Amino acid sequence: MIKLTGVEKKYGRKSILNGITFEADKGQITCLIGINGAGKTTILQAIMGLTPYQKGEITIDGEKLSPAVMEKVTYIPDAMTLLPKMRIKDAFQFMSDFYQNWNGKRAKEILEFFKLQEDERISQLSKGNTAKVNLLMGLAMDADYILMDEPFSGIDIFSREQIADVFSSHLVEDRGVIITTHEISDIEHLIDKAVLLADGVVRKEFMTEQVREEESKSVIDVMREVYKG
Amino acid sequence: MKLFGKLVNFEFMRFLPIYITLLVIVFLIEAASVIFYAFMVKSEITESIVKHGLSKEQFLQDNGYASMVNILSSFIFSLPVVIAAVTIFIYILFIWYRDWLGKNTFIYRLLMLPVKRIQLFFSKGATILMLVFGLVAFQVAILPVLQVILKLVIPVDYRLDLTTQGMIRSLYYLRFLLPENFIDFIINYGFGIAFVILLFTMILIERSYRFRGVFMAVFYGIGALILVFSPYILQVIMKDYFFDNELLWMQFAIAIILSIISVFLSNHLLNKKIRV
Structure with a gap:
């Protein structure tokens, strides 16, 4: 379980996170929802140790963040994190050089799933394919948790559908996923837990199945209630 | 330790194309300065002996022996090394900033690697050290080659050959670096x-x-x-x-x-x- 307890972060005098507390379990898809500036990306970066936070605690399976613990987590940011001149096969080599939990077989499987070629250069990929390669790099790791930052951001509908298909495939099952997205409609039916954020605070946290069955509401209905009052 | 070696190798390979270009520039400019000097001395010898009828002894008394010492101390010979040194200095800054700049934020990937982050620091430092040692080694290695150019153009009687050690001692920055x-x-x-x-x-x-x-x-x-x-x-x-x-x-x-x-x-x- 990834657990955040009272995480606070400021940039200068501006508060970005004001005591964020939530949990994301293995085998579940947890979706962080909020408008731009709500702190979604900062939360993922804080979990990965990519941005410092001033207060609170983040643990992964009960342990504090360390290089060993971080091998349990893979992060898929919304920016390309590979060198532009690399070909996809060079990126595979880089990952297999450095990560013990890199699964080359799965990487090839996802490559085929997305209909990408190993010889393609990162710099020549379309936006949709860049997002797919980013996703591939994260999913091909044998990690217990996957953090995805806006995987649908700015890509065409067919790429979105392909990426959404990943969530219901064996590539994700049994793993804990934390995803941030604006495009909630694409994956609403797939998420297990929603965490609604505003101004660096968790406004509401709920299990989607429960809300659907007990209150007959969709995630979007709950979002309307919370954000529009 | 194995991952550290891979990190150093990765960092070195990222700079390799520019580095090879630098080494080629160093060689070409230094070789050009030796060729220019050699043919200038050769034409002086020809002019003095053929046109003015000077003896070999008189020529050497007036002009001295042709030697790498005269080239090594020239500005044009040192210029490419200065260019290479400045490039490496700029790269000391760029080796970090390149990972943050541009659309492709590679720093994400580096900071997420399953290594202690201080290893990134040491790997970049080791890369810089390798670049400097490589440049020094290359400079030392090409000195005898450059002297061969001189030997091919200037007759032995008008030439004073140096050992590699002698050439190193004649080059200020090599005296400092070695x-x-x-x-x-x-x-x-x-x-x-x-x-x-x-x-x-x-x-x-x-x-x-x-x-x-x-x-x-x-x-x-x-x-x-x-x-x-x-x-x-x-x-x-x-x-x-x-x-x-x-x-x-x-x-x-x-x-x-x-x-x-x-x-x-x-x-x-x-x-x-x-x-x-």
Whole structure:
């Protein structure tokens, strides 16, 4: 379980996170929802140790963040994190050089799933394919948790559908996923837990199945209630 | 340790195309300066002996022997090495900033690698050291080749050949980079490494605190330089109490202490303060 307890972060005098507390379990898809500036990306970066936070605690399976613990987590940011001149096969080599939990077989499987070629250069990929390669790099790791930052951001509908298909495939099952997205409609039916954020605070946290069955509401209905009052 | 080696190799390979270009430029300009000098001397010999009927002895009395010494001390010969040194210096800054700049933020990937983050610091430092050693080794290796060009153009009677050791001693920067005694080698490279560590730490301060960090980094850098040169201030206050040698060792000790502090500070910044 990834657990955040009272995480606070400021940039200068501006508060970005004001005591964020939530949990994301293995085998579940947890979706962080909020408008731009709500702190979604900062939360993922804080979990990965990519941005410092001033207060609170983040643990992964009960342990504090360390290089060993971080091998349990893979992060898929919304920016390309590979060198532009690399070909996809060079990126595979880089990952297999450095990560013990890199699964080359799965990487090839996802490559085929997305209909990408190993010889393609990162710099020549379309936006949709860049997002797919980013996703591939994260999913091909044998990690217990996957953090995805806006995987649908700015890509065409067919790429979105392909990426959404990943969530219901064996590539994700049994793993804990934390995803941030604006495009909630694409994956609403797939998420297990929603965490609604505003101004660096968790406004509401709920299990989607429960809300659907007990209150007959969709995630979007709950979002309307919370954000529009 | 294995991952550290891979990191160093990865960093080195990223600079390799530019580095090879630099080495080619060094060779071409130095070879051109030797060819130019050799043909200039040859035409002087021809003119003096054929046109003016001077004897070999008279020519040598007036002009001396043609030798690599005359080329090694020229500006044009040193120019490519200065270019290479400046490029490597710029790369000391760029080796960090390139991972943050542009659309492809590779720093995400580096910071997420399953290695202690201080290894990124050391791998980049080791890469810089390799680049410098590589450049020195290349320069030493091409000296005999350049002398062969001279030998091909100038007759042996008008030429004074040098050993590689002799050529190294004739080139100021090689005398500095490859000193004859080991202690000088340690001191020269010790100061060089300390300077790189200081610059790296300043960059990490800036990358951690951004705008505020610029001032903090400048303050840290100036403070460190003042400390390194503080023995000279002490020397003025104590009216030349210390020998030059003692001052140098004091500076060296301060540089080592500052380097250790900088490494610890960089480790802290990389683990607790750095931002993507």
